Amino acid sequence: xxxxxxxxxxxxxxxxxxxxxxxxxxxxxxxxxxxxxxxxxxxxxxxxxxxxxxxxxxxxxxxxxxxxxxxxxxxxxxxxxxxxxxxxxxxxxxxxxxxxxxxxxxxxxxxxxxxxxxxxxxxxxxxxxxxxxxxxxxxxxxxxxxxxxxxxxxxxxxxxxxxxxxxxxxxxxxxxxxxxxxxxxxxxxxxxxxxxxxxxxxxxxxxxxxxxxxxxxxxxxxxxxxxxxxxxxxxxxxxxxxxxxxxxxxxxxxxxxxxxxxxxxxxxxxxxxxxxxxxxxxxxxxxxxxxxxxxxxx
Amino acid sequence: xxxxxxxxxxxxxxxxxxxxxxxxxxxxxxxxxxxxxxxxxxxxxxxxxxxxxxxxxxxxxxxxxxxxxxxxxxxxxxxxxxxxxxxxxxxxxxxxxxxxxxxxxxxxxxxxxxxxxxxxxxxxxxxxxxxxxxxxxxxxxxxxxxxxxxxxxxxxxxxxxxxxxxxxxxxxxxxxxxxxxxxxxxxxxxxxxxxxxxxxxxxxxxxxxxxxxxxxxxxxxxxxxxxxxxxxxxxxxxxxxxxxxxxxxxxxxxxxxxxxxxxxxxxxxxxxxxxxxxxxxxxxxxxxxxxxxxxxxxxxxxxxxxxxxxxxxxxxxxxxxxxxxxxxxxxxxxxxxx
Numbered sequence: 001x002x003x004x005x006x007x008x009x010x011x012x013x014x015x016x017x018x019x020x021x022x023x024x025x026x027x028x029x030x031x032x033x034x035x036x037x038x039x040x041x042x043x044x045x046x047x048x049x050x051x052x053x054x055x056x057x058x059x060x061x062x063x064x065x066x067x068x069x070x071x072x073x074x075x076x077x078x079x080x081x082x083x084x085x086x087x088x089x090x091x092x093x094x095x096x097x098x099x100x101x102x103x104x105x106x107x108x109x110x111x112x113x114x115x116x117x118x119x120x121x122x123x124x125x126x127x128x129x130x131x132x133x134x135x136x137x138x139x140x141x142x143x144x145x146x147x148x149x150x151x152x153x154x155x156x157x158x159x160x161x162x163x164x165x166x167x168x169x170x171x172x173x174x175x176x177x178x179x180x181x182x183x184x185x186x187x188x189x190x191x192x193x194x195x196x197x198x199x200x201x202x203x204x205x206x207x208x209x210x211x212x213x214x215x216x217x218x219x220x221x222x223x224x225x226x227x228x229x230x231x232x233x234x235x236x237x238x239x240x241x242x243x244x245x246x247x248x249x250x251x252x253x254x255x256x257x258x259x260x261x262x263x264x265x266x267x268x269x270x271x272x273x274x275x276x277x278x279x280x281x282x283x284x285x286x287x288x289x290x291x292x293x294x295x296x297x298x
Numbered sequence: 299x300x301x302x303x304x305x306x307x308x309x310x311x312x313x314x315x316x317x318x319x320x321x322x323x324x325x326x327x328x329x330x331x332x333x334x335x336x337x338x339x340x341x342x343x344x345x346x347x348x349x350x351x352x353x354x355x356x357x358x359x360x361x362x363x364x365x366x367x368x369x370x371x372x373x374x375x376x377x378x379x380x381x382x383x384x385x386x387x388x389x390x391x392x393x394x395x396x397x398x399x400x401x402x403x404x405x406x407x408x409x410x411x412x413x414x415x416x417x418x419x420x421x422x423x424x425x426x427x428x429x430x431x432x433x434x435x436x437x438x439x440x441x442x443x444x445x446x447x448x449x450x451x452x453x454x455x456x457x458x459x460x461x462x463x464x465x466x467x468x469x470x471x472x473x474x475x476x477x478x479x480x481x482x483x484x485x486x487x488x489x490x491x492x493x494x495x496x497x498x499x500x501x502x503x504x505x506x507x508x509x510x511x512x513x514x515x516x517x518x519x520x521x522x523x524x525x526x527x528x529x530x531x532x533x534x535x536x537x538x539x540x541x542x543x544x545x546x547x548x549x550x551x552x553x554x555x556x557x558x559x560x561x562x563x564x565x566x567x568x569x570x571x572x573x574x575x576x577x578x579x580x581x582x583x584x585x586x587x588x589x590x591x592x593x594x595x596x597x598x599x600x601x602x603x604x605x606x607x608x609x610x611x612x613x614x615x616x617x618x619x620x621x622x623x624x625x626x627x628x629x630x631x632x633x634x635x636x
Contacts, residue, residue, distance in 0.1 A: 040416055042549075089596055101357070102599045105556040108549055109595030116589040231423065231545065238420040269435040276424030283421050284409055 010143050012260055018149040018218070020256020021156030024249045025211035026233035027240070028160065029082075029204030031248035034237070035180040036200045039100060042107040043085065044208055045230015046114035049223065051078035051209025052216035053122050059130055067132045071155060074209040082205025083198050085110055091197065111227070118223040126220035133217070152214045159210055160249055163203065167245070176200060232259075232272075235279050241289025250290060312614065324470050328463040337462045339578050341534050344466075344473040347570035348527035350554040351473075351480055351563055352520035357552075358561035359489065360516040361496030363415065366422030367551045369429035370400040370521040372543030374528025376433060376440050379449045379538055389452045393472075393529045400525025401518050403429075411513040426548050434540040445539040452533040469530050473567075476523055480563050483519075492516060557598050559605025568606040 026048055033041040055074035059065055065073075089110065093103045133151055137144040167173040178186035179196040187193050212221070215229060232255060240251025255275060262274040282289070328337055349371050356362045374396035381392040410421040433440045440446055452459045452468055459465045483489045494502040495509050503509045532538055550573055558569025576594070580587035598605070 034416070040419065089600065092600060098599065099560065101363070101556050101560055102605075105553060106596050106599040108553060109592045109599065112588055112592035112595065114592075116585075116592060120585055120589065231427075235420055235424065238417060242416055270431055273428045273431045276427050279424045280410065280421050283413055283417055 007144070010145075012264060013257070014145055014149050014153075016257035016260030017253055018152045018214075018256070019260060020236075020253035021153055022211045022215045022218075022229070022252075023233045023236045023255050024252025025156060025159065025207045025214075026230060027237035027248040027252040028163070028245060029207045030234050030237040031240075031243055031245055032180075032200050032204050035243040035245075036176070036197060037090070037094065037103075038243075039090070039103045039107060040234065041204070042104065042230065043110040043114055044204065044233065045226030045228070046111045046118075047078045047082055047205050047208035047226070048212040048215065048229060049118060049221070049226030050081055050114060051075065051205075051212030052221040052225065053118055053127075053212075053223075054078070054209070055213045056127055056129060056216065056221050057122075063130065067151070070132065071210050071213045074213040075206040076209070078209025078212065079202045079205040081114075082201040082208070086198055086201035090201075091194065111230075115223055115227065122221075122223060124223060126222040127216075128220055129217040148217065152218070155210065155214070159207065163207070164245075166203075172196070172199060232275070235275065239279055239282060239289060241291030244289070244291040247289055247291035254290075312618065316614075321474070324474075328466055334462045337466045338534070339575060341462070341466050341469040342531075343571045343574045344469040345527045345530045345534065346551070346554060346574045347567040348473050348476050348530070349524045349551050350558070350566035350570045351476055352523035352527075353551050353555045354558075354561070354563055354566040355480060355483070355492075356516050356520040357555055358563075358566075359484065359496060360492045360513050362411065362513060362516065363419045364422040364517075364520070365419050365545070365548045365552055366424075366426035367520065367524050368543045368545065368547035369422075369426035370404060370524035371528040371531070371547065371551075372429055372433055373403050374400045374525030375532040375538050375543070376446065376528075377525070378529035379446050379532045380439070382450050382533075383448070388456075389450075389454065389533060393526060396529035396532075397522045397525040400528065401522040404518050404521030408514045408517060411517050412510060423545065423548070426543075426545055430540060430544055433543060440540070441538075443540060445537055446532075447537055449532050449536045449538065451536065452530075465534055469534060472526060472530060476526070477563060477567070484563070488512070488515075553595060557595065557605055559607030562605070562607035565605050565607030568610070572606065 026044055029044050029047070030041060033039060033044070051074035054077035055070045058073040059070055089106055090103060093106055133146075133148040135147070137146055138150055139145075167177055175186065175191040176196050176199055178189065179191050179193060180200075183193055186196075211229075212226075215225065219225075233252065236251040236255040237248045238251070239255060240247025240249070258275050258278060259271055263271040266274055324340075327340065349367055353364060353367050356364050356367075377399040378392040378396040381387045381395050382389065387395065407422070407425055410418060410425075413421055434443055436442070437444070450458075452465055454468070459468060491502070491507050492512055494505070494507060495512055499509050531542075554569035554573045555566050556569070557572055558565030558567070577587055577591060580590055583590065604611075
């Protein structure tokens with residue numbers, strides 16, 4: 001399709017990366033929980049939705065709240081909810097050494113619980129966020145970028161960078177990585193397993209909450225928004241290589257780009273299908289995701 | 299008291315009695331409870347239990363986690379609807395055709411049975427999303443979002459099953475056939491080989507089992523029965539909409555298997571009864587019913603490890619123990635019969 005101008009191409013690219021950043025943030029949560037506990041956390045999308053809802057509620061109560069605080073509210077509330085899930089349900093399940101399938105099913109139950117609680121609390125109408133961003137486009141060397149997408153990308157990069165620093169530089173971060181790799185050895189070295197698991201869920205929830213605010217401000221916030229986004233993020237995490245943090249970030253952005261470009265170039269009705277076909281193809285060739293390819297090369 | 303009764307034999311005997319009782323209850327039910335809606339719900343439970351048993355074979359026996367069974371269910375439903383309306387095939391042929399088409403569709407996916415765990419789950423999920431989108435977008439074939447309307451009722455040998463009682467018998471009958479077949483499969487050489495694969499794929503391969511082939515066969519069988527169930531569903535409800543075959547449906551099927559108890563066929567049926575029946579039962583509390591359903595799901599996982607099947611077995615054993623303790627034993631009747 002040669003009719004596409006350079007500016008339209010940039011628009012698509014930016015839009016794809018922005019949506020991809022949202023997927024990356026949710027996928028990061030999937031990857032961290034998968035690494036630490038090897039469960040597929042199906043309620044991850046719902047954490048995102050609850051973050052969006054809580055952020056929106058804080059805006060209703062205090063309309064002057066700046067963007068950064070709205071994101072903070074979303075992150076904190078999702079983080080708290082995630083820790084509660086871990087403390088009250090998942091931890092108990094793990095202690096009883098129930099089969100992994102039962103824990104995964106419990107996360108599905110958690111997701112059903114969250115969706116329906118949100119529907120009762122916030123209603124089933126899509127809710128629009130008030131204008132959080134400047135409306136005049138920024139110009140970077142002749143390329144115009146909408147402030148919304150720009151700030152979403154900046155925030156996502158900042159949050160993911162912050163997470164990397166936390167994991168690499170702080171004692172807790174290193175302990176979390178150790179617990180994910182070998183819980184028993186880490187425990188022998190003095191890492192507090194219970195606390196590290198709670199941290200893992202807290203961070204996963206916070207990532208999801210931030211993603212919720214971003215996605216909600218791009219489109220709408222409504223009770224079912226988490227489900228399909230959660231699925232896509234899960235696919236993105238797999239695309240990158242399950243349980244790998246770099247893979248989840250990469251996979252998310254890639255998935256956002258694939259989705260955006262295939263909508264325009266191929267078919268909007270089948271935009272989700274194209275991502276899935278690609279996913280199956282990649283899994284067949286590289287059963288351990290993109291990160292597996294990179295590790296094999298080294 | 300020279301020979302103690304063999305507990306395994308006793309258990310098999312008990313299971314046989316429970317099965318017989320259940321069969322009798324299912325046969326008598328329409329005569330006791332003439333309400334059409336109740337019979338309809340029982341039909342839906344029978345249909346759901348067929349898909350659930352298929353997934354049980356896949357997950358419980360061969361250890362493959364599929365979260366895309368709704369795809370084969372949907373393929374079966376639409377195939378059967380198309381065969382009866384467009385080609386005018388009779389219902390039994392359409393039923394078989396639905397199973398076969400679903401099985402053939404699953405052959406497309408056979409390469410992914412090389413994947414394990416979460417990767418297999420994601421791949422099946424992807425497949426089910428593709429199938430959903432095809433159903434939703436190909437209006438010329440499936441009616442798209444408007445749905446597929448005016449599907450004929452099930453008919454056997456020219457006799458249209460107009461009364462919900464007859465379709466109830468058909469649905470429950472097919473479910474029973476699938477159950478019995480699967481019981482045979484589990485006990486067969488194939489079933490034991492598949493179990494060995496779940497326990498330890500490497501050891502099974504070392505014993506000369508063709509692991510990938512056996513896993514693929516399970517996949518195809520599960521798809522075949524899902525197709526059958528889809529066909530039954532199409533003729534029971536007589537209206538198909540793409541939203542009946544979303545990813546949620548796959549999740550529901552998975553919940554049936556896990557809540558019933560992974561590895562137990564009877565558990566899959568119990569799970570289907572709970573997942574289909576409970577929301578109907580909770581209809582009275584309106585908006586809160588799915589909230590309660592989610593809570594019950596979590597609670598079942600918290601308090602019942604092996605699912606409903608294990609809970610029932612424990613209850614049965616306790617009850618049995620109670621009965622034997624309470625019944626006065628005339629000297630040497632129970633123990634020495636063996």
